[in-house]
Amino acid sequence: MTSMSKILNKKDINKAAFRYMFMACNIFNYENQQGPAVVYGLEKSLRKIYPKDEDYKASLNNHFKYFNTTTWMANLLLGASLAMEEKDGVKSLDTVQNFKTGMMGPLAGIGDTLIWVLYPTIMGSISAYMGLQGNPTGAIIWLCLNIFFLFFRFKLFSIGYNSGLKLVTALGDKLSVFTEAASIMGLTVVGALIPSVVKMKVGLVFQTGKVKLPIQKEILDQIMPALLPALLTFIVYRLIASKKLSVIKIIFLIIILALVLSYFGILTV
Numbered sequence: 717m718t719s720m721s722k723i724l725n726k727k728d729i730n731k732a733a734f735r736y737m738f739m740a741c742n743i744f745n746y747e748n749q750q751g752p753a754v755v756y757g758l759e760k761s762l763r764k765i766y767p768k769d770e771d772y773k774a775s776l777n778n779h780f781k782y783f784n785t786t787t788w789m790a791n792l793l794l795g796a797s798l799a800m801e802e803k804d805g806v807k808s809l810d811t812v813q814n815f816k817t818g819m820m821g822p823l824a825g826i827g828d829t830l831i832w833v834l835y836p837t838i839m840g841s842i843s844a845y846m847g848l849q850g851n852p853t854g855a856i857i858w859l860c861l862n863i864f865f866l867f868f869r870f871k872l873f874s875i876g877y878n879s880g881l882k883l884v885t886a887l888g889d890k891l892s893v894f895t896e897a898a899s900i901m902g903l904t905v906v907g908a909l910i911p912s913v914v915k916m917k918v919g920l921v922f923q924t925g926k927v928k929l930p931i932q933k934e935i936l937d938q939i940m941p942a943l944l945p946a947l948l949t950f951i952v953y954r955l956i957a958s959k960k961l962s963v964i965k966i967i968f969l970i971i972i973l974a975l976v977l978s979y980f981g982i983l984t985v
Contacts, residue, residue: 723764723802726874732761732798733791733873740787749784754794761798771806778809785820786827791869793819795876841909910949911942918944919984 736757743752755776762779766772785793793816800808800815839861846854918936922929929935936943952970955961961969977983 724761724798724877728761728764729795729798729874729877730870732757732794733870735760736790736794736873737787737869740790748780748782750787750790751780751783754779754783754790758794758798762801765798765802765805774806775801775809778813781813783816783820785824786831788831788869788872789823789827790820791872792823792876795873795878797876799877837909841913845909845913910945914942914945914949915985916944916948917984919981 736753739753739756740750741753743756744750745752758779759776762775763772766775779797783790797812797816800812804811839858843854843858846857918932920931922931940946948970952966955966956963974983
């Protein structure tokens with residue numbers, strides 16, 4: 717696309733990104749999910765692209781269709797969609813819809829893994845652990861990272877506008893491989909964090925005559941250090957996966973169980 721054929725400028729792109737990010741989850745619904753947020757985000761830019769009312773309404777109706785992906789990854793798709801409509805106008809509407817529909821699933825796989833699982837699990841756990849130790853650096857790190865990624869999301873929209881179509885189509889089959897690798901890394905990090913974050917210690921001491929045998933130190937730790945935290949994490953994971961109990965119920969169940977077992981001296985600090 718030559719500079720002479722461009723209608724939108726950098727301000728238009730950033731405004732579209734901001735409007736979409738602001739409404740991405742605020743007007744989510746179960747009919748077309750993020751469709752209204754897409755329309756709200758792009759409407760100002762689309763008005764510049766389509767001076768004719770009929771073309772403008774056709775584009776808005778096209779974007780009102782079902783759309784759902786990780787909000788970060790949507791920036792790439794919507795930026796590329798604007799570029800296609802700016803270049804080919806109403807002729808591109810079917811292509812835009814097919815492009816969004818075809819790519820929102822694979823990109824959601826990457827986005828959900830990296831953004832909703834990997835990033836908060838690793839950085840959130842590190843920051844929270846530092847906070848538990850009384851170190852305010854954890855909160856500062858978390859705040860700075862979120863500010864950085866806010867600006868990075870604007871950059872993603874710009875990347876989508878400038879080269880998003882070429883980028884996502886060139887990745888192709890590599891998306892699933894990348895997602896699986898990220899999932900493995902996330903699970904490894906979670907496993908390594910369990911001993912330092914989850915605390916569970918048995919206070920019982922087996923005694924016969926003058927011989928005392930601490931259950932935790934002499935038995936459980938000898939079998940496997942942090943055995944009980946690992947078992948507790950596994951049980952909680954299974955409960956969440958079964959969907960029989962909500963996360964809130966599981967949290968209260970753990971609190972009640974900890975209080976009862978601590979009262980009888982079975983668990984200690």
